[in-house]
Every structure is written in structure tokens, then in C-alpha cells.
Amino acid sequence: MGVEFRLLGSIEADVNGRSVDLGPRRQRCVLVALVVDANRTISVDELIERAWGSAAPRRARETLYTYLSRLRHVLAVAEEFGLSRRSGGYQLTVDEQAVDLHRFHQLTGQGRTTESDAQAGAFFEQALVLWRGEALHGLDTPWINGIRAGLDSARFAAELDHADRRLRQGQHAELVGGLAARTAANPLDERLAGQFLLALYRCGRQAEALEYYARIRARLIEELGADPSPTLQHLHQRILTADPALAAGAPSSVEPAAQPIVPRQLPAAPRSFTGRAAELAALSRAIDSRAVTGDTMAISALGGAGGVGKTWLALHWAHRNLDRFPDGQLFVNLRGFDPTGAPMSVPAAVRCFLDALGVEAAAIPVDLDAQVGLYRSLVADKRMLIVVDNAADVGQVAPLLPGSPSCTVLVTSRDRLRGLITAHDAHPLPVDVLPEADAHALLTARLGERRLTAEPAAVSELLACCAGLPLALSIVAGRAQEHPEFPLSMLAADLRNTTTRLGALDDEDPATSVRAGLSWSYDALSPIQAQVFALLGLAPGPDISLPAVASLTALSPGEARSALRALERVSLVQQPIPGRYRMHDLVRLYATEQADHDLDNGFRRRARQRLVDFYLHSAYDGERLLDPNRAPIKLDPPGDDCRPVAHTGLAATLAWFDTEHDDLLAAHQLAVAEGWHDRSWSLAWTLGTFLWRRGHLHDNTITWQAALTAAERLGEPTYQAQALRRLGLARARAGEHGEAVEHLQRSLELAAQAGDIPGQGHTQHSLAWVRGRQGDDELALSHTLLALDLLRTVDNPVWEGEALNLVGWYSARLGHCEQAAGYCEAALTMLRKYEDREGEADTLDSLGYIAHQLGRHGEAVSYYREALLLFQDLGHTYEEPNTLAALGDAYAALGEVGAARVARRGALELYRGQHRGEEARRIEAALGGPGAPAAREGQQRSDP
Numbered sequence: 001m002g003v004e005f006r007l008l009g010s011i012e013a014d015v016n017g018r019s020v021d022l023g024p025r026r027q028r029c030v031l032v033a034l035v036v037d038a039n040r041t042i043s044v045d046e047l048i049e050r051a052w053g054s055a056a057p058r059r060a061r062e063t064l065y066t067y068l069s070r071l072r073h074v075l076a077v078a079e080e081f082g083l084s085r086r087s088g089g090y091q092l093t094v095d096e097q098a099v100d101l102h103r104f105h106q107l108t109g110q111g112r113t114t115e116s117d118a119q120a121g122a123f124f125e126q127a128l129v130l131w132r133g134e135a136l137h138g139l140d141t142p143w144i145n146g147i148r149a150g151l152d153s154a155r156f157a158a159e160l161d162h163a164d165r166r167l168r169q170g171q172h173a174e175l176v177g178g179l180a181a182r183t184a185a186n187p188l189d190e191r192l193a194g195q196f197l198l199a200l201y202r203c204g205r206q207a208e209a210l211e212y213y214a215r216i217r218a219r220l221i222e223e224l225g226a227d228p229s230p231t232l233q234h235l236h237q238r239i240l241t242a243d244p245a246l247a248a249g250a251p252s253s254v255e256p257a258a259q260p261i262v263p264r265q266l267p268a269a270p271r272s273f274t275g276r277a278a279e280l281a282a283l284s285r286a287i288d289s290r291a292v293t294g295d296t297m298a299i300s301a302l303g304g305a306g307g308v309g310k311t312w313l314a315l316h317w318a319h320r321n322l323d324r325f326p327d328g329q330l331f332v333n334l335r336g337f338d339p340t341g342a343p344m345s346v347p348a349a350v351r352c353f354l355d356a357l358g359v360e361a362a363a364i365p366v367d368l369d370a371q372v373g374l375y376r377s378l379v380a381d382k383r384m385l386i387v388v389d390n391a392a393d394v395g396q397v398a399p400l401l402p403g404s405p406s407c408t409v410l411v412t413s414r415d416r417l418r419g420l421i422t423a424h425d426a427h428p429l430p431v432d433v434l435p436e437a438d439a440h441a442l443l444t445a446r447l448g449e450r451r452l453t454a455e456p457a458a459v460s461e462l463l464a465c466c467a468g469l470p471l472a473l474s475i476v477a478g479r480a481q482e483h484p485e486f487p488l489s490m491l492a493a494d495l496r497n498t499t500t501r502l503g504a505l506d507d508e509d510p511a512t513s514v515r516a517g518l519s520w521s522y523d524a525l526s527p528i529q530a531q532v533f534a535l536l537g538l539a540p541g542p543d544i545s546l547p548a549v550a551s552l553t554a555l556s557p558g559e560a561r562s563a564l565r566a567l568e569r570v571s572l573v574q575q576p577i578p579g580r581y582r583m584h585d586l587v588r589l590y591a592t593e594q595a596d597h598d599l600d601n602g603f604r605r606r607a608r609q610r611l612v613d614f615y616l617h618s619a620y621d622g623e624r625l626l627d628p629n630r631a632p633i634k635l636d637p638p639g640d641d642c643r644p645v646a647h648t649g650l651a652a653t654l655a656w657f658d659t660e661h662d663d664l665l666a667a668h669q670l671a672v673a674e675g676w677h678d679r680s681w682s683l684a685w686t687l688g689t690f691l692w693r694r695g696h697l698h699d700n701t702i703t704w705q706a707a708l709t710a711a712e713r714l715g716e717p718t719y720q721a722q723a724l725r726r727l728g729l730a731r732a733r734a735g736e737h738g739e740a741v742e743h744l745q746r747s748l749e750l751a752a753q754a755g756d757i758p759g760q761g762h763t764q765h766s767l768a769w770v771r772g773r774q775g776d777d778e779l780a781l782s783h784t785l786l787a788l789d790l791l792r793t794v795d796n797p798v799w800e801g802e803a804l805n806l807v808g809w810y811s812a813r814l815g816h817c818e819q820a821a822g823y824c825e826a827a828l829t830m831l832r833k834y835e836d837r838e839g840e841a842d843t844l845d846s847l848g849y850i851a852h853q854l855g856r857h858g859e860a861v862s863y864y865r866e867a868l869l870l871f872q873d874l875g876h877t878y879e880e881p882n883t884l885a886a887l888g889d890a891y892a893a894l895g896e897v898g899a900a901r902v903a904r905r906g907a908l909e910l911y912r913g914q915h916r917g918e919e920a921r922r923i924e925a926a927l928g929g930p931g932a933p934a935a936r937e938g939q940q941r942s943d944p
Contacts, residue, residue, distance in 0.1 A: 003075055005035050005099045008151070009132030011139065013075065020074050026051060027067040029139050034083070034092035035099055036147060043089040043577045044655055050143040061651040062873070069872060076905045084913065085658070085877075089577070100130045101151070108158045109284060113320065117165045124162035131155060150289060156186075157288045163195050172202040183212075187219060190232050197232075201239050201246060209239050229381055229406075263356040265331040266387065269319035270312040272445040272477075275438025279429060283317050286427040287324070287408055297402060299409040299424055301417045304431035305571040305584055306337060306521060307471025310412040311389050313431060318385055318410065325408065327382035330356055332400070336392030337414050337521060343392045346399045350375055353386075353400070368399075376403040385410070394419035414521055414571045432574065433468030433584060442470065446477035451488070458488035465495035467585035518590045521570045532563040533572055534598055535607050536583060537591025540670045541663030543582035547645055548663070551614035552607055554641035580659070608670060610642045612679050615660070615667040617644035619686040622653045626689045626874075629798040629836050631758065633685055636678070654875040657690040668703055677710035681719055684710075688726060695878035695914040701730040718759070721750035725763050732770040740770050761790035761799065768806060772813070781810040798839060801830035805843040812850045821850050841870035845883050852890050860890040881910035885923055892926075901927065 006012040011028045013020050022028050033050035034042060042050075048060045057063060068090060072083045082093040096102035104127045111123035135151040136144050159182070166175055179196040186192055193216050200209035213236045217228050227233070238246055287298040302310045318329060332352050334344045350371045354364055357378045365371050379386075379402045391397045391413040397420060401409060411417065411426070420426040434442065440463060444452055452459050466472035476491055525533060535553050536544065544552070550560040564581055567573040572591075573581045583591065595604060617638050624632065625647050638644055647653040657664070664687060671679040684707035691700040704727040711719035728743030744767050751759035768783035788803040808823030824846045831839040848863030864887040871880045884907035891900035904923050911920040 003094060003098055005031075005094070005101075006132070007032060007035060007099070007101045008104060008130050008135050010137045015075060022074065023067070023070055025139060026063075027070060029141055029144060030064060030067045031071055032136060032139060032144060032147075034090065035094075036101065038092050038094050038096055038099055038102065041086040041089045041091045045578065047090065051141060053142040055141075061649070061655070065651065065872070072909075073902055073906060076902055076909065082909070101135075103127075104130050104158075105154070105281065105285070108154065108161070108288075109281065111158070111165070112161060112284070117168050120165045121162060121169065124158055124165065127158055128155070128162065150285075153289045154285070160191055160195070167195060167198060167202075170202075172199040175199050176203055176205075187216065188223065190216075190220075190229050193228075194232055194235050197235055197239060198246065206239060206242070210236070213239070231381060262326075263328040263330055265356055266318055266329045266385075267315060267331065269315055272442060272474075273312055273316045274441040274445055275434050276309075276313050276316070279313055279431060280317055280320070282427075282429055283410075284321070286429075297405045297407050297409060299401065299411065299420065299426035300429050301420050301426045302410065302412045302429045302431050303416045303571060304414070305469075305587060306414055306518060307469050308431050308433060308571075308584075309470035310431045312470065314387055314389065314410045314412050318387060321385075325383050325385040327379075327384045329385040329387065331387045331389065333389045334391045334396050336390045336396060337524075343396060346396060347371070349396075349400055354378075372399050375400075379407055380404040381406050383407070388412070391415065391417065393417070394423075398424070416569045416571070418569070430574070434470060434473070435468065436463055439463050439466065439468050439473055442473050443477055446474075447480055451480075451484075455488045458492045461492040462488065462495065465492070469584060469586055472586060515590060518572075518587060521572055522590070522594065524570060525566065525572075528559075529563050529566045530594070531599070532560070533567055533591050534595035535604075536567075536573065536581075537588050537593075537595045538604060538608055539611060539663075540666035542666075543576075543580050544663065545660070546579050546581070547618075547643060548611060548614055549581065551642045551644075552611040554607070554610065557643070605674075608674065609676070610639060612667045612671050612676065612683075613638045613642045614644055615664050616679055616683050616686060617642070618647075618660075619657070619664055619683065619690075621645065622647045622657060623686045623689055625650060625653045626657075626693070627838070629834070629839075630689070633682060635682060650874070654690070654693075658694070661690075661694075661696070665699055665703070668706065672706045672710070677713045680710040681707045681714070681723065683707075684723070684726075693874065693876040693878055695916075697730065697733045697914075701727070701734060704730050717750050717754055718756065721747045721754070721756065721759055721763075724750070725759075725766055728770070729766055732773055737770060737774050741767070744770065757790055758794050758796070758799070761787045761794070761803070764790060765803060765806065768810065772810060777810050777813040781807065781814065784810055797830050798834050798836045801827045801834070801836065802839045802842070804830065805839065805846055808843075809846045809849070812846065812853060815853075817850050817853050821847065824850065837870055838874055838876065841867045841874065841876070841879070844870065845879075845886070848883075848886060848890065852886070852893065857890050857893040861887065861894070864890060877910060878914065881907040881914075881916075881919065884910070885919070885926075888923075888926065 002016065004014045011022060011032060013022055013031075022031060029051040030047060033047050044061060044064065048056050048064055051064070051067075052060060068083065075083065082091075084091055084093065096106070107123045107127035107130075111120045111127065114120040114123060134148070135155075136148050163175055163179065176196070176199040179192070179199050183189075183192055183196045193212075197209045197213060200206075200212065213228075213232075216232075220228055228236070283300055286300050289298075302314055304310050322329070330353050332344070332349050334349060336343045347368050350368070351364070353375050354371065357375070359374065359378070365374060381404055384402070384407045386400065386402065386407060386409045388397055388400055388409065388411045391411055393413075393415055394417055397411055397413075397417065401424060409426075411420065416428070417426065421428050433439075440452070440459070443459065443462070462476055466476060476495075480486070480488060480491060522530065522533065532549070532553050532555070536549070539548070539552060546557060546561055546564065549555075549564060550557045553560055553563075555563070564573060564575075568575055568581070572587060573583055575581050617635065620633075620635060621644060623630070645656065647656065664683070668680065668683040668687070671683060684703040687703055688700070691697075691703070704723055708720065708723040708727055711723045724743045724747035728740040728747065731737075731743065732740035744763055748760060748763045748767070751763055764783045764787035768780040768787060771777075771783060772780035784803065784806045788800070788807055791799040791803050804823050804827035808820040808827060811817075811823060812820035824843050828840065828843045828847065831843060844863050844867035848860045848867060851857070851863060852860035864883055868880065868883045868887065871883060884903045888900045888903035888907065891897075891903060904927050908920055908923040908927070911917075911923060
């Protein structure tokens, strides 16, 4: 049955048909923050803002992680559900049909788009019955209060739409009582008042209808200083004269008679439009919310890069919602970013609208302000749609905005139009590239399923090269349609080379050329903005932070922020989460072209070095917090224009590494490609703890393989020995035990030749771990004893404590549990004294294993739970499932089957997420029977 969430009332959840305890109020706030945006990644900062607002505690991140962990375990047994970490935040994965809030929006959308009144009524009834009281009852944060207000408005709008449909079906008698109560609660809502007047009249209560109109008119004048709207006045007049058209069975519209001129200026709807479900729904929600309040017009600003499909989206939505705008639709292309000439002037745009509204040329005033006033007078109180396409800036748009709240405005622009959002309360709608499924659907619509099915590899390559940009996809589809005999693989080959891809997407018509379209935005930049844009093309990662941009460009953070805002405003960069910027793949290629053309080699090289040094020194500072007991390395200081991040707090540091993971690896690959051997080796070192704790085994292997090559090029035996040791461990974690032993033995030789006692001790420690992985616990114990003897000579209590724990672990594996307990208890005392939290967690795990083997299962549970909390605090997601699996075995031995299943399901989720197939299969086998053991292998810390 899975999981079901209910937010339209008190916060409730059912798992497999049974209600679950969602914990304290703040924990439910965290759940709501995720469920409202289900299947989308929410940043940690945003989750904190949503759950606490300005009342966030000092350790909000740690508290948030605790709540997330609890929610994950409470909901872990639900099918088709997941609460997982994503780059930059967390994502709750669930079928939106399992969330009443999302089901409500879907049903109301179906009700509004369905022609049949009966079917529409059924959809609205299903939507409204989901409400059980006040939405999000019992929760109170600024964000939640805003969501609640929006939901209340959406509910009210649905009730009004439902009433319109029922009036058309002649159900006035059934409605009149409910409408009376609703008007009492909303005495100034004129749309509701019109429905109540019509229902009263159709029930034969003409006198009451006229009396009610007199009351609402008096109240509007008293409280707002305004007469009723022309619409309501017209309805009153029709009731007063007993207009036969108002009788039951006649159309229920309360609008005045249509005007002689009803403009229909929309261009044709795009034929091959696909996807954009979220954007279409967002447009409808924004307009529905304004329709309820009725105080301001609904303005939506669609912003995005050239070729991303803003105009198509606006036109598709407009044609789907024509019934909302019976008084007509106006359209104007302002040519704000157009190669064929200057942007359209405001007087020319106003004149276009006046012409469409039927104003004779002789009646058009000379003065622009008078023209704007006439235009606004003509559209006042009309339900009209105004589409303003391709605007250059706010100054071009503002005079075209109606003054009437009955109108709706859609504006498209490459500029973000922040002034429109600030001054006119416009609803911003960023338009990004299409996801792969929608891009594939676009090609299918243009080329047919058979042609795509015949060449799946070529289609995949075309999709990758076009990177979801609708303009690029349309160019490719057009060429394929022109030459149906050409294989798609030929088109893919044209696009394969990144240095010529933009040229392959050129067209004779500049309006349909990707490079030309980008040049129009680029040419509008100032010199410093253009330089920042070009340098961003040199950044190797998928995105980049503001501090990294400052180092890349040698600008101050304020200067870098200003330039990025300008680039974002014209949609050359995007800011998907606060403080992080990315470029569309084709925009990046264009930026790289500009860098190669406008910047000399030395300038580009220095910029790249500053960026790599930024990541190196920032990561090193973070590494010292993750593992302060690790022997440090020496780095050359960063240059004056490189400004690394200084880290504070373990949770924040881990979050930074998680966010920057791909960029750190890209910086390392850049250092390798450029032959910067010191930076290559040092970056591998700084990433070691993070990659190990998070279970990024492949990345760990790649970085240390490159670091070994760098150490050999530098001729540094100490660097070589450490790289060999780390690479050996990485290969062992990947199951390549033979290669791992060879690397470690070579590392031991180099350390011995250099007289490096700590290096020899660490390598013996690592050899023990590898032999244990191979199943040779006796040989592992002998290596561990050698490691203990060596490390005791260097006066480092932490290293000695970790070696003691490993001696205890392998002694227990060999059945010497009482002796093993002595070693581990001594290790625990030492590691706690010197605050080595990872070593403490490992040792608690060992003591849990020992207690379990001795039959003291309750004691084992206590040790494992304590170890688990430490691993979670450390962000050690690689060790966390190992301890969860062992905890499951201990619970099973106590007969606590439910607790065992929850622990094992948690371990299974993490194993699968880390692609650890063998471990996952052991857990699946354990889950197959109520008491089946997980057959856990030793997974102790491999290297101090």
C-alpha cells in the first residue's frame, strides 16, 4: 500500500495502511517542508528556513539531521518512498497521488480544464472532500503560514469554480444555503456575491437578491470608497428587469454582454509542445491565487535563456486557458533581444494594443500618457489576457500593464525583470531546459516513434548534445525532417565534437541559430561582465559558488556578485540554489569560445590556477575539521587573489564537501591535465576522509591513482608511499585485494627505506584491514600487532588507541572475546580522552560485536546504537549501514523482529544507494526470515 501523507488538516501519515507517529511539532515542520515540494531537492538552508524561520537554534543543522534520520526510520518500511541526500540538499521521493495537497491541485486543475460541467463538478467534489479542517493545522512558521494562506486561497477558488459549474447545471436551490454562509464570511468578494445573487434570483427570491445587492453596495462604498464592479452592476440591472436569460437552465455567466471588439491576437499554439507540466501548473496556481483576492492583477514573468522555450510555454498555456479570458487576448513581441533591429518602442506597442481594441486612428491621443490611460480604460474590468513577449527590461513593460485586477499578464524575457517582481508583485517563473524525457518526447512528436526506435544510441547522443534546449532540439529535428533518408547517427556525428557543436547548430536565419541567439545576450554585457562570463566557461565543474567565482576572476566577492547578478538577469547563468551558479551546456561552450577569443593564454592559466588553489585550500581547511588527528601536510600559501573558504562546524563542513563534491573532483582532474603535480597530490590527500566517509569508492581510487603518478613525477618517496597505501586501501574496498596487497607491500618498503615509523605502522594497520577483508583473520591480527608495536613508539595516543581497537576486533573474530573486550575497552578510554570520535565509533562497534558473540544482546544493542549516533554525527554514511546491519542482528537475537526489520531496511537503503551489491544481498537474505543473521563481515576503520 505504501505511504500516504495528509496535510489538508492536521499532519498525518499512513504507512501500509497504518497511522505512524510523526514526532514533535518541529519534526513535522521538516516533513511538511519536504512533502510540499515532493520529488524535488530542497537545500539544507531552505529546510531550516522553512522549519524554523528566524527562530532557528544555533545548532539547527545538527537538529535537522536528527529529525531527518528519525523520519527516515519512521517511514522506512513504506514502498515507493525515499528520503535521500542529494547534491545540495534532501529529496523526499513519493508518488504525488499519495499526498492530499498535490492530489487537490491536480483535481482542481482537471475540473477547470474539463468541458463537461458534470465531470468538472465531480473533480471539484473529490478535491474539496480532501480537506479535513485548517491546512497544516498546529504548525506555525512564516513559510508554513504562507503555504497555508495560499492553500486557503486555492480552496476558496475551487469552491467558487465549483459553484459556477453547479449553477450552470441548475443546482441553485442546493447552493443557496452554502453561498449565504460563504458571503457572510467573505462580505466583500464580488464574484461570490454575484453567485449568491443569481442563486437567490433563480430560487424565486428576487426581492432578497435586490436587498442583498443594496447591502453589499453600501458596504463597498463605506469600506472601500468604491461602487460595485461593472460586472456586478450589470447583473443587478438584469435581476431588476427580470432578464429571461437569467432563468434556470440559461447560462450562469454573470458577465455583462460582450463588447463589439474582442481581440484575438494570440499566435497559433505550438504544435510540437511537450512537457512543462510543473511550469504550466505554476502559471495556473499564480493566476488562481490572484483571482481569489481580486485586489491586484495576476502578472507572471517567464524568464530564461534564449531558445529555452519561454514564448512556446506562454502560448501553450494561453491556448489551454482561453475560457478564462472571454473578453479577448492581446499579444505583442517587443523584440527586446532581436537581431533584426532595435527593440519596439513603448508608443509603438501601445498603439498596437489600441488598434486591436478597435480605437479609430483619429481618436488616439497624441500624448503617450493619454494613450496609456485610454488603453487602461478600455481593458478595465475585462477578463483579458495580455501576453508581452521578448521584453528587454522593465521600462519596456510597465506602460503596457493594465490597471484592472480582472486582467492577466504574461511577460517573457531573457532579463529576470526583478523590477517587475518588486514594484508590481509579478510572479517569477524561471524557465529552464527540458528534462530528458520531455526532450525525447519533443523529438518523437517531430520525427515519429519508429525513426527514434531504430537508432536509440544516436538519439541518446543527440539528446545529450542538445542538453534539453528546445531551440537546439528543434534545429536537429528540422534537419532530420528535411532529410528523412539520412541516419540520425550522421546528425549526432556533426554534434559530437564540442569545439564545433555550436557551428553545427547554426542556421541561415539568425533567429534560429543557437550561437547567434547567445551573442545577442553577450553583446549587451559590460566589459567586466563579459570577462566574468568568459572565465566561467573555463570552470571545470558542473556549477560554481560565489566564493569560487571571486577566486577564478580575481574580483572581490561584492564585485563577483554584481557581475553574476547581471549575467543571471539576462539568463546567461542560473542560480538554482542560493549562492551557486551554473550554465547550460551550450552556453558554456559559447563562453569558452569567448575566453579563447578574448583572453590570452597566460590570463586563462592564472585564472585556472587560482580556482584550483581555492578548492585545494578550502578542502584542506575542511579536512582538518573532519579528521583533526590525521598528520597534516604542508601547502604553499594561496595567492593574494585566491580567497579560500574557512570552515566552522562539522555538519557545515560535510555539507560543503557534499555540495562541492563534483567541483572538487573536476578541479583535481584539471590539475592532473595541466601537469600541476603538487596540486594533484595534495587535492587527493584533502579529499581522502570525505570520500571514505561518504562511500565514494570509485572517486577515491581515481584520485589516488592520479596522486601516485604525480608523486612519481615529483620524485617524492614519502608522497609515493602514502599514495600507494591509500590506493591499496581504495582497491581493497573495491574488492581488488591482490592489487591492494601489492600496493601496500610496496608502500611498506618505501616507508622502511625512509625510516618512516608512523608510515610503517599505518601500512601494517592497512594490511591487517585488507587481510581481514580476504577472510584471513589470523594474518590480519599479526599485522595489527605489528602496527600496535610500531605506533606505540611515536607517542600518538590516538593512533595507539585505533591500533588497540583493531587488535581487539580481530581477536574477537578469532573467538577470543574476553581478551578482545580488554583491548577494546582500553582503546575506548584512550580515544574518548583524546576526542577521536571516529575511532570511538569504531570501538563501540567492536564492543557491540563482542557483546553479541558473548550472548549479551541487550548490551550489544546499546553499543551499536551509540556507535550509530556517532557515525551519523560524523556523516560517515559508509560505516552507518554496517552498524545498522549489526544492530538488526542484535535486535533479532532479542526477538524484537520489528526493530530488527527497521534497522535492516535502513542498512539496505544505504547499501543500495552506495551500490554495494554484496552487502545488500546479505541484508535481503536477512530480511527474508524473522531471525536470519546478516552474516556481517568486519568493516573497521582501514587507515588512521
